[in-house]
Amino acid sequence: MMASVRRNPNKIKQGSVVVDIILYAIALVICLITLYPFYFVVIMSISSPSEVAAMNVFWYPKGFFFDSYELIIRDSKMWWAYSNTLIYVVAGTVLNCFTAVLGAYPLTVRNLKGRKWVIAFLLIPMYFGGGLIPSYLLVNKLGMYNTMFAVIIPGMVSIWNIILVRTFFTTIPDGLKESAFIDGASHWQLLFKVILPISKPILAVIAIYSIVGIWNSWFDALVYLPNEKLHPLQMYLYRVVVQQSVDLKMLSLEDTKNAVANMLSNIQLKYAIIVFTTLPVIFTYPFFQKYFIKGALLGSLKE
Structure with missing residues (x-):
């Protein structure tokens, strides 16, 4: 008969995989929320002036325009x-x-x-x-x-x-x-x-x-x-x-x-x-x- 394995009560238990996924998801969302304003300014700076004035730029640049940087x-x-x-x-x-x-x-x-x-x-x-x-x-x-x-x-x-x-x-x-x-x-x-x-x-x-x-x-x-x-x-x-x-x-x-x-x-x-x-x-x-x-x-x- 095999002896039962005694568990160490002081052993550190690993966290739940589901909880880890949730925490990583929350951290990712916070990072995206933090970085998006700067990303928004960047894509607005290289988009077409008409698209920028109409506020049609949200996720990617529309009509690349680099003349502003030249100015x-x-x-x-x-x-x-x-x-x-x-x-x-x-x-x-x-x-x-x-x-x-x-x-x-x-x-x-x-x-x-x-x-x-x-x-x-x-x-x-x-x-x-x-x-x-x-x-x-x-x-x-x-x-x-x-x-x-x-x-x-x-x-x-x-x-x-x-x-x-x-x-x-x-x-x-x-x-x-x-x-x-x-x-x-x-x-x-x-x-x-x-x-x-x-x-x-x-x-x-x-x-x-x-x-x-x-x-x-x-x-x-x-x-x-x-x-x-x-x-x-x-x-x-x-x-x-x-x-x-x-x-x-x-x-x-x-x-x-x-x-x-x-x-x-x-x-x-x-x-x-x-x-x-x-x-x-x-x-x-x-x-x-x-x-x-x-x-x-x-x-x-x-x-």
């Missing part, structure tokens, strides 16, 4: 705004990472007097701000109005980034820091030669947050930069999307036909500009993906 590439104002955005993104990202590191490291020194008070003080501006008018007056008084510094300097310090980097620094073993001090390292040497080389994940998180935020920013330019030559790419996109329509009643028949054709092209052109201005920041993420998830998880751990 965008030939537009010198767009490339000028593009170069401004690159300056804002590079300068803002570097300064955000730099200030986050310099602000976070002292808050990890346990014998620093008043450290807890400084941390509590930093939390106040996260929830309370002076508002737009005081910020405008401050920028104006400092002589930064209508200059690139009006966009770069006010956003160079993020308290959220400081707290995030500080939390990451607290996960670094104290033994590593003590070993560096025993070898005669100063705080500056410890920070730049020991801590920063192993802090690439959290720096990648700060960088991607800064790049996306600055790339999509346009309101600061609207408030502080009346000079169009200083406008970023999103401000250029804002001007295109909200442009006024043509009054057809004041035109001749031939001019009216041309105006209608231009209006149809303008509608389709807006979608092309959205795609053109969005793709660079989307392509940026894969370069930081290696460190992004790890940094986001480690930076969210509590001390």
Whole structure:
């Protein structure tokens, strides 16, 4: 008689195949819902202007039309705004990472007097701000109005980034820091030669947050930069999307036909500009993906 097989009560049971299929289906639906808006903009940007104006494009492009992208590439104002955005993104990202590191490291020194008070003080501006008018007056008084510094300097310090980097620094073993001090390292040497080389994940998180935020920013330019030559790419996109329509009643028949054709092209052109201005920041993420998830998880751990 064969002995009965005893089952281990602590053995992990596999889930139901039906439940797995349902979960995969739900995840697939969520992905499609998330990706469809961008896919919709892409197919609208390469479809015929008449089809776009009639809103007949839903699942695939109709009547391929790439002239809008040619117009965008030939537009010198767009490339000028593009170069401004690159300056804002590079300068803002570097300064955000730099200030986050310099602000976070002292808050990890346990014998620093008043450290807890400084941390509590930093939390106040996260929830309370002076508002737009005081910020405008401050920028104006400092002589930064209508200059690139009006966009770069006010956003160079993020308290959220400081707290995030500080939390990451607290996960670094104290033994590593003590070993560096025993070898005669100063705080500056410890920070730049020991801590920063192993802090690439959290720096990648700060960088991607800064790049996306600055790339999509346009309101600061609207408030502080009346000079169009200083406008970023999103401000250029804002001007295109909200442009006024043509009054057809004041035109001749031939001019009216041309105006209608231009209006149809303008509608389709807006979608092309959205795609053109969005793709660079989307392509940026894969370069930081290696460190992004790890940094986001480690930076969210509590001390």
